[in-house]
Amino acid sequence: MDENKLHLSPPKQMLPQRMDSGGPYRLLHCSGLGDKEGVMQELGKGVEPNLVDYDRRTALHLAASEGCVEIVVLLLEKGADVNSTDRWGRTPLSDACNFGHKDVCKILGAHGGYDPLGDSPTPCCIIDHGEVDMKDAALIGEGAYGEVYLVKWRGTEVAAKTIRASIASNPMVKNAFLKELALWQKLRHPNIVQFLGVLKQSDRLIFLTEYLRNGSLYDQLRKKGRLDPLTAVAYALDIARGMNYLHQHKPHAIIHRDLTPRNVLQDEAGHLKVTDFGLSKIAQQKDSYGYKMTGGTGSYRYMAPEVYRRESYGKSVDVFSFALIVHEMFQGGPSNREAAPETVADKTAYEDYRPHLASYIFPEPVKTLLRECWHKNPDRRPSFQEIIERLEKIYETMQDKIVLGTCCSCMIL
Numbered sequence: 001m002d003e004n005k006l007h008l009s010p011p012k013q014m015l016p017q018r019m020d021s022g023g024p025y026r027l028l029h030c031s032g033l034g035d036k037e038g039v040m041q042e043l044g045k046g047v048e049p050n051l052v053d054y055d056r057r058t059a060l061h062l063a064a065s066e067g068c069v070e071i072v073v074l075l076l077e078k079g080a081d082v083n084s085t086d087r088w089g090r091t092p093l094s095d096a097c098n099f100g101h102k103d104v105c106k107i108l109g110a111h112g113g114y115d116p117l118g119d120s121p122t123p124c125c126i127i128d129h130g131e132v133d134m135k136d137a138a139l140i141g142e143g144a145y146g147e148v149y150l151v152k153w154r155g156t157e158v159a160a161k162t163i164r165a166s167i168a169s170n171p172m173v174k175n176a177f178l179k180e181l182a183l184w185q186k187l188r189h190p191n192i193v194q195f196l197g198v199l200k201q202s203d204r205l206i207f208l209t210e211y212l213r214n215g216s217l218y219d220q221l222r223k224k225g226r227l228d229p230l231t232a233v234a235y236a237l238d239i240a241r242g243m244n245y246l247h248q249h250k251p252h253a254i255i256h257r258d259l260t261p262r263n264v265l266q267d268e269a270g271h272l273k274v275t276d277f278g279l280s281k282i283a284q285q286k287d288s289y290g291y292k293m294t295g296g297t298g299s300y301r302y303m304a305p306e307v308y309r310r311e312s313y314g315k316s317v318d319v320f321s322f323a324l325i326v327h328e329m330f331q332g333g334p335s336n337r338e339a340a341p342e343t344v345a346d347k348t349a350y351e352d353y354r355p356h357l358a359s360y361i362f363p364e365p366v367k368t369l370l371r372e373c374w375h376k377n378p379d380r381r382p383s384f385q386e387i388i389e390r391l392e393k394i395y396e397t398m399q400d401k402i403v404l405g406t407c408c409s410c411m412i413l
């Protein structure tokens, strides 16, 4: 394996960061910068000390991450919640510990702070480096986080995903990755790519998953173009089943947040499997406000409007992305292909743009389903459970018509 490949380009941008440093958010901005006067001014104006940003990070999270002792003390005096948890379940103490700010840890601890991530040893299955034959590693592809290699583990071909040093060298980000991987490790479903373990290496992060010989749906659509309708519906069912499993995960639903044709892989039997769920939220870049979401620019095309507008969101963001993928399978690629993905996301979010559903390509029940799945109101989008039921009916009807010889490339259903 080419060692230098592991230090290539920085992660690509995915989500816009629109939070400005004015208004009440100046409290967060000043806290991260250690600007005590600014923090006092904002609190003096009556800004709520537990104000949160998009990732539910408070001023105390930011001050603790930066080791700003005075700000931490001040915020606690003013009533900041010592154990507020951000989107990833981290408390201010988790952040202070991760960055080794011992003084801040002591202060937070004395105020009843706890670190829910702290004591738990990494629950990921650790694979010894000696078990993996890296000599003949072949580069399969490259994504926002790093390269993917085909390697042999205990004699079996597996995919080794490397996380760039620029991302994995941040202990907090590495921990967050390991937490997501530990969750992935517990999942078992025919339409979910199987996680195998993390390679024992101190300086970088590499994890193994099953290898899917047929590559991604993205590659397939580029090679083959439009799929025949029955195959498109069968593939849609595969994705919906994998996603339904994630959404019905207990005690908390797993939201993919980056469902795209690149994150759907095909096994030798022709079935599709979903991969890389949960990881998109971790690739972050730190800026003066805290953490900003990043990722592959291609993902913009599939982004639900509420995510692009940085509003609160839920499981149905994946239903939105799913609809665009299904549309591409019927059509052979994205509509508006020539437009930049970010421009498409902007039009989708602010002008209610949706791809055209040509009647000669899309059967009526598929059209209806897609319109519901990409509905602008997230509450009006169906669940994956419902999508599966409807797709199964569509699939059966299509098969019947093929048997009867009345479905010619399935224009009418």
Ligand SMILES: Nc1ncnc2c1ncn2[C@@H]1O[C@H](COP(=O)(O)OP(=O)(O)OP(=O)(O)O)[C@@H](O)[C@H]1O
Pocket (backbone or CB within 6 Å): 140, 141, 142, 143, 144, 145, 146, 147, 148, 159, 161, 193, 209, 210, 211, 212, 213, 215, 216, 219, 258, 262, 263, 265, 275, 276, 295, 296, 297
């Ligand atoms: N388990 C796997 N088996 C076979 N090929 C894989 C596997 N995982 C990834 N790949 C291939 O490697 C390429 C890069 O994958 P990776 O997940 O790093 O990035 P991506 O999904 O293409 O983009 P992004 O990181 O922006 O989501 C994919 O396009 C896919 O073709």
